[in-house]
Every structure is written in C-alpha cells, then in structure tokens.
Amino acid sequence: MKQQELLDYLKNAKRNTLWKRYTKDGQVVISENTVSTITDDYVELAYLNSKVPLLLEVDPSVRLEPGCLIRQQVKLSKRCIVMMGAVINIGAEIGEDTMIDMGAVIGARAIIKDRCHIGANAVIAGCLEPLCATPVLIEDDVLIGANATILEGITIGKGAIVGAGSVVLQDVEAYSTVVGVPAVMIHPETPGKWELTKDLR
Numbered sequence: 399m400k401q402q403e404l405l406d407y408l409k410n411a412k413r414n415t416l417w418k419r420y421t422k423d424g425q426v427v428i429s430e431n432t433v434s435t436i437t438d439d440y441v442e443l444a445y446l447n448s449k450v451p452l453l454l455e456v457d458p459s460v461r462l463e464p465g466c467l468i469r470q471q472v473k474l475s476k477r478c479i480v481m482m483g484a485v486i487n488i489g490a491e492i493g494e495d496t497m498i499d500m501g502a503v504i505g506a507r508a509i510i511k512d513r514c515h516i517g518a519n520a521v522i523a524g525c526l527e528p529l530c531a532t533p534v535l536i537e538d539d540v541l542i543g544a545n546a547t548i549l550e551g552i553t554i555g556k557g558a559i560v561g562a563g564s565v566v567l568q569d570v571e572a573y574s575t576v577v578g579v580p581a582v583m584i585h586p587e588t589p590g591k592w593e594l595t596k597d598l599r
Contacts, residue, residue, distance in 0.1 A: 405526075417443060428444075452470070460479075466480040471489050472491070472492070473490070475493050475494040478495065480497075484500065484501060484503070490506065490510070490524075492504070500519070503520075506527075508523070508533055510536045511536060514541070516542045520548075522536070522542075523550040523552075536554045541560070542554070545562055545563045546561070549567055553569045554570045555570055558570045559574075559575040559585075561575065565579045
C-alpha cells in the first residue's frame with residue numbers, strides 16, 4: 399500500500415472504542431457503546447480510541463495462532479502463518495506459504511514475498527513514520543534468523559539468509575548469507591541452502 403494512501407486512511411479514520419461482553423450462556427456481544435459492569439457476565443475492553451482495529455477476516459487457508467496482533471489494511475496471502483505474539487502493522491503484505499514466527503514485529507508497509515520464514519523476535523522496520531518512501535522488501539524464499547533486524551528501505555534478495563541476531567544496514571544479494579552487526583556477507587550466491595517444511599503449512 400502506498401504511503402500517502404495509508405496516511406490519508408489514518409487521517410480520516412474515526413476513533414473507536416470496542417467492548418466485548420462474554421455472557422454466561424457462552425455468547426460474545428460486541429459493542430461500541432460503554433458496557434456497564436454486570437455481575438454475571440465478563441466485560442473486556444478490546445481497544446480504546448483506536449483508528450486501526452485488528453484484522454477480522456482472512457482467507458480460510460491462513461493460520462493465525464493465539465496472541466498474534468494484525469491490524470487492518472494488512473494483506474495476508476494464502477497459507478501464510480502468523481505465530482503467537484507476532485505483530486503485523488498497517489499496510490504490510492505477507493506472501494503465500496510465509497511464516498512469521500513467535501514475537502516477530504513486521505512494520506508498516508513491509509513487503510514479505512512467498513515461502514519466507516521470519517524468525518522469532520525478528521524486527522522488519524516499518525516505513526510510515528518517520529516518512530520513508532521505500533518500504534522493506536523481502537523477496538521469495540528468504541530466511542530471516544531469530545532476533546535479526548532489517549532497517550527501513552532494505553531489499554533482501556531471493557533465497558538469501560540473514561543470520562540470527564544480525565542487523566541489516568544495506569541490501570542483501572540474492573542467494574547470499576549475511577551475519578553480524580552490521581551484517582556482512584559470508585557466503586555469496588549459493589542457491590538452495592534452506593527450504594521450508596511443507597508439513598507446517
């Protein structure tokens with residue numbers, strides 16, 4: 399999604415507060431009005447004065463594990479997986495068969511293509527504030543290791559591997575392996591060094 403489109407969306411979005419009321423007969427009643435406390439029911443504040451609530455509808459093939467947070471205006475492609483505690487911000491795009499592992503943070507407008515694995519607690523920088531013209535682009539078949547950080551505007555080429563804990567400050571060539579802080583190449587083009595586990599999809 400283009401930056402100006404997102405900025406316009408946020409500027410014009412109405413602030414909303416949402417309450418969830420869990421009744422004793424097992425129903426969940428959602429209300430935008432203040433819900434008074436009722437002794438027999440459980441009342442929960444879902445969000446307060448939010449302009450961008452959480453995503454509510456996805457393709458049936460998408461798997462979202464408990465505790466992940468995905469905002470509206472995010473594109474989730476077929477068979478992608480978002481694990482517990484992962485956060486995906488407005489305008490991000492996640493490709494087919496891509497897994498976003500536990501605790502990973504995907505910033506606004508980040509583009510992650512098909513068959514990637516974004517490791518636990520990795521951070522893919524957003525591109526909304528401060529204003530940034532070029533979002534992060536992660537091409538097909540990329541492996542991002544746990545706790546890695548990809549800064550704004552970086553492109554990770556097809557089939558590349560980013561080692562755990564690395565901080566990527568510049569573009570990464572296709573099929574190369576980079577590690578370290580800052581990340582440096584340790585293996586140039588060597589296709590097929592990793593593959594996803596289809597049974598997990």
